[in-house]
Amino acid sequence: MKICCIGAGYVGGPTMAMIALKAPGIEVRVVDMNAARIAAWNSDTLPIYEPGLDDVVRQTRGRNLHFSTDIHGAIKAADIIFVAVNTPTKTYGVGMGRAADLRFIESVARTIAEHANGTKIIVEKSTIPVKTAETIKDIIAANARGWKCEVLSNPEFLAEGTAIADLQMPDRVLIGGERTPGGEAAIQTLVDVYAHWVPRDRIITTNLWSSELSKLVANAFLAQRISSINSISALCEATGADVDEVANAIGKDSRIGSKFLKASVGFGGSCFQKDILNLVYLCEHFGLPEVANYWESVVRMNDWQKRRFSSRIVRSLFNTVAEKKIAVFGFAFKKDTNDTRESAAIAVCRDLLAEQARVVVYDPKVPAAEIRADVLGKGAEDPRLSVATSAYAAAEGAHAIAIVTEWDEFRHLDYEKIFKSMHQPSSIFDGRNILDLKKLAAIGFRVHGIGK
Ligand SMILES: NC(=O)c1ccc[n+]([C@@H]2O[C@H](COP(=O)([O-])OP(=O)(O)OC[C@H]3O[C@@H](n4cnc5c(N)ncnc54)[C@H](O)[C@@H]3O)[C@@H](O)[C@H]2O)c1
Numbered sequence: 487m488k489i490c491c492i493g494a495g496y497v498g499g500p501t502m503a504m505i506a507l508k509a510p511g512i513e514v515r516v517v518d519m520n521a522a523r524i525a526a527w528n529s530d531t532l533p534i535y536e537p538g539l540d541d542v543v544r545q546t547r548g549r550n551l552h553f554s555t556d557i558h559g560a561i562k563a564a565d566i567i568f569v570a571v572n573t574p575t576k577t578y579g580v581g582m583g584r585a586a587d588l589r590f591i592e593s594v595a596r597t598i599a600e601h602a603n604g605t606k607i608i609v610e611k612s613t614i615p616v617k618t619a620e621t622i623k624d625i626i627a628a629n630a631r632g633w634k635c636e637v638l639s640n641p642e643f644l645a646e647g648t649a650i651a652d653l654q655m656p657d658r659v660l661i662g663g664e665r666t667p668g669g670e671a672a673i674q675t676l677v678d679v680y681a682h683w684v685p686r687d688r689i690i691t692t693n694l695w696s697s698e699l700s701k702l703v704a705n706a707f708l709a710q711r712i713s714s715i716n717s718i719s720a721l722c723e724a725t726g727a728d729v730d731e732v733a734n735a736i737g738k739d740s741r742i743g744s745k746f747l748k749a750s751v752g753f754g755g756s757c758f759q760k761d762i763l764n765l766v767y768l769c770e771h772f773g774l775p776e777v778a779n780y781w782e783s784v785v786r787m788n789d790w791q792k793r794r795f796s797s798r799i800v801r802s803l804f805n806t807v808a809e810k811k812i813a814v815f816g817f818a819f820k821k822d823t824n825d826t827r828e829s830a831a832i833a834v835c836r837d838l839l840a841e842q843a844r845v846v847v848y849d850p851k852v853p854a855a856e857i858r859a860d861v862l863g864k865g866a867e868d869p870r871l872s873v874a875t876s877a878y879a880a881a882e883g884a885h886a887i888a889i890v891t892e893w894d895e896f897r898h899l900d901y902e903k904i905f906k907s908m909h910q911p912s913s914i915f916d917g918r919n920i921l922d923l924k925k926l927a928a929i930g931f932r933v934h935g936i937g938k
Pocket of ligand 1: 492493614
């Protein structure tokens with residue numbers, strides 16, 4: 487059995503490494519048009535940071551896991567072709583700002599049609615709008631020379647930061663396919679791949695459209711919980727309730743559950759916002775404006791929460807941050823990843839720069855060039871934005887610290903030492919509610935949490 491995966495990103499790399507680890511008899515080839523990314527996968531410094539990933543790649547690379555730019559060769563050789571390319575929100579034309587941009591998916595379908603030389607199973611790993619499988623099939627049917635394909639949907643539910651644990655022991659693997667003899671056989675082939683390590687009762691099979699839609703709905707529900715608790719955080723700040731206490735109290739109800747109830751500066755990441763907007767677009771397309779508005783409010787609440795955090799900083803620093811130094815701790819959209827896509831830190835830094843603050847960012851995994859490019863745009867410079875190599879250096883002489891990513895190291899810093907190095911009075915804005923604010927207040931900090 488030979489598998490190829492087109493797209494060596496946050497999904498393609500780790501998922502294929504796990505298949506290679508758990509199914510040593512399967513040859514796995516991960517290909518990408520980005521030569522620099524492939525070179526990094528073949529080096530000692532992998533292009534993405536994910537706890538435990540180095541170890542899995544070390545065990546499998548060169549054995550049954552290979553990274554290459556030879557997309558055509560990999561397509562020819564493979565029995566199963568996973569498609570894990572990016573599907574960002576469209577930034578132009580019809581559906582701009584909402585619909586998924588499917589140009590990468592379409593171009594992959596055309597490449598497969600051109601270079602495949604026999605029957606293939608094509609697996610949608612990317613998150614895509616409902617009915618994309620039909621598009622892939624149509625393109626292939628129109629271009630293939632006498633061979634057939636089956637298209638399956640197998641959305642990925644891993645979370646960045648815990649990808650390896652999630653892949654090792656997934657809550658479920660979802661496989662959607664056509665309920666025809668050919669479709670059923672293809673589903674069974676993919677079930678057999680996962681059955682190398684995933685208990686059979688965790689492998690769910692559905693029709694194609696249920697599978698495609700389930701991924702969008704899963705992300706919408708997860709993000710909805712965050713926006714729900716974030717909306718309550720504003721009410722807590724107004725009333726004197728503590729949002730962590732409220733979350734704890736409601737989370738004990740087994741019908742609600744305790745996960746994804748942490749109030750924060752807002753969710754980020756490449757998926758939540760784009761997938762909800764995609765769902766919104768689908769609802770609009772199918773003439774369901776009430777449903778579209780309902781889900782869009784999850785994104786609107788998140789935007790408001792990010793703005794609210796920056797405004798609170800300005801308000802608490804006597805309504806002006808002009809020329810004040812603000813240390814931003816963390817830039818990745820969550821801990822244990824170097825991914826900054828849609829990170830709340832980008833919005834916070836931009837808001838503070840617009841108020842003419844001097845912003846100094848420190849993140850343990852995100853390179854300085856990435857931080858500058860994300861905040862200012864590629865190649866742009868602003869002397870007010872700088873990047874420090876440690877939290878201590880970032881805080882030196884600052885008027886305030888804003889915790890934007892919940893990196894563990896921020897819990898264990900010497901805050902007395904930091905306090906002494908700062909401009910007085912000094913403030914901490916804990917955008918992730920990870921610090922003991924009472925202790926910090928005892929040191930002398932003016933403290934602000936989310937929903938506190
Ligand atoms: N990141 C996540 O946590 C996550 C989780 C679940 C699902 N997803 C979904 O998985 C998909 C991939 O996400 P990602 O975060 O891995 O994206 P990514 O941007 O990290 O990786 C995508 C890769 O595909 C490559 N690519 C694009 N077009 C190509 C082509 N025509 N030929 C060869 N390579 C091509 C790009 O060069 C890039 O390296 C998206 O649809 C996303 O929504 C992501």
